[in-house]
Amino acid sequence: MNSYTDEDILRFLYDEMSEDESSAFLADLCTDEALWERYEMFQEVAEQTSGLRFEPSEESIQKIEAFARTVPVEAEFAHVESESKPEPGPSFSLANTLVMAVCALLIGSGLAFVTPGTTVQPLAPQMASQVPAPMEDISVIAPVNSPAADPVVQWDDSQIDQQIDLLWEGISKVKSDNPAML
Amino acid sequence: MEKAQFKNSPDNELIKGFMAGRDVCFDVLLARYKSKVFTTIYLIVKDRSVAEDLFQDVMIKVVRMIRSGKYNEEGKFLPWVVRIARNLAIDHFRKVQRNPLQHESDEFDVFSTATKMEESSEDRIINDENSRYIRELIQQLPEKQREVLIMRSYADLSFKEIANITDVSINTALGRMRYALLNLRKLARQPGSIQGYEQLHR
Numbered sequence: 001m002n003s004y005t006d007e008d009i010l011r012f013l014y015d016e017m018s019e020d021e022s023s024a025f026l027a028d029l030c031t032d033e034a035l036w037e038r039y040e041m042f043q044e045v046a047e048q049t050s051g052l053r054f055e056p057s058e059e060s061i062q063k064i065e066a067f068a069r070t071v072p073v074e075a076e077f078a079h080v081e082s083e084s085k086p087e088p089g090p091s092f093s094l095a096n097t098l099v100m101a102v103c104a105l106l107i108g109s110g111l112a113f114v115t116p117g118t119t120v121q122p123l124a125p126q127m128a129s130q131v132p133a134p135m136e137d138i139s140v141i142a143p144v145n146s147p148a149a150d151p152v153v154q155w156d157d158s159q160i161d162q163q164i165d166l167l168w169e170g171i172s173k174v175k176s177d178n179p180a181m182l
Numbered sequence: 183m184e185k186a187q188f189k190n191s192p193d194n195e196l197i198k199g200f201m202a203g204r205d206v207c208f209d210v211l212l213a214r215y216k217s218k219v220f221t222t223i224y225l226i227v228k229d230r231s232v233a234e235d236l237f238q239d240v241m242i243k244v245v246r247m248i249r250s251g252k253y254n255e256e257g258k259f260l261p262w263v264v265r266i267a268r269n270l271a272i273d274h275f276r277k278v279q280r281n282p283l284q285h286e287s288d289e290f291d292v293f294s295t296a297t298k299m300e301e302s303s304e305d306r307i308i309n310d311e312n313s314r315y316i317r318e319l320i321q322q323l324p325e326k327q328r329e330v331l332i333m334r335s336y337a338d339l340s341f342k343e344i345a346n347i348t349d350v351s352i353n354t355a356l357g358r359m360r361y362a363l364l365n366l367r368k369l370a371r372q373p374g375s376i377q378g379y380e381q382l383h384r
């Protein structure tokens with residue numbers, strides 16, 4: 001049987017023993033009456049000292065919170081984003097703006113509808129007839145195997161490509177920063 | 183509503199959020215630890231108005247240090263705040279000792295053994311006779327023992343954290359706690375008696 005010091009008893013009492021130590025101590029506590037008496041004595045006093053709790057005044061809290069809002073953010077930390085849940089307002093607007101821009105661009109050009117979170121979806125053939133005529137430099141090339149079921153949309157305008165790439169990069173960034181928003 | 187969003191966020195995330203400009207993250211930290219920090223200060227200084235002032239000073243310092251990027255104690259926010267509180271309390275007592283005329287009495291002396299804690303209607307405490315009695319007993323403990331007892335029992339710091347804050351070994355911190363509890367027991371057996379104070383210092 002181990003001989004425990006008072007400090008060991010305190011470490012057990014305040015849950016600061018490792019799991020192994022704690023198990024061994026508990027086993028000894030059950031069989032060693034002298035150890036139990038010492039433990040009980042400390043436990044009784046420690047229990048009496050717990051339960052005191054004081055709160056600062058609401059005035060203090062308000063002053064501190066108000067002060068916290070006056071201290072400017074250091075420029076070098078402004079980019080340090082919290083990993084915790086973001087506030088919805090501005091990010092959501094930005095995401096919406098980007099999505100709407102892509103939608104407008106693609107729908108306006110008669111190419112596709114956009115579903116956020118997916119790649120650009122080409123219109124189904126029956127819907128294609130309902131949108132304005134495509135731009136001159138855009139051609140629809142049917143795939144070899146299944147032209148009707150899954151047409152591939154293609155165009156030559158590299159500027160549009162770049163714009164779409166940029167917009168999707170923006171959307172991807174917003175989505176990755178704010179996964180719950182979209 | 184915003185506070186509720188961050189209620190369960192870990193300290194480090196809240197600190198990063200506050201560094202980046204999310205004020206609400208600090209509000210959550212403040213709500214999370216205000217009782218522990220204030221209780222620790224109050225039990226040390228024994229005066230509500232002084233404790234309120236020190237509590238504000240501590241938190242203002244915390245705000246400034248976090249916002250300026252000087253906080254670098256990952257995962258140890260509360261011990262860090264308690265260390266600041268302890269240092270400011272010590273500074274306070276040094277000032278009082280240098281210039282005692284600023285105060286109506288010398289009851290701010292940290293080594294004082296029988297001072298009464300001031301009561302306030304704002305105290306949200308378990309205000310029964312037993313807690314009042316225990317509180318008075320705690321005030322009779324020698325400073326170092328009282329300090330460890332307060333940090334362990336009311337600020338919920340580990341002995342390792344207390345040892346770091348007070349610049350002693352873990353064994354010394356444990357030893358002080360041991361004496362604190364033994365002395366409290368002794369004092370409790372002599373209710374209402376200040377004579378027990380001498381026994382504490384043996």
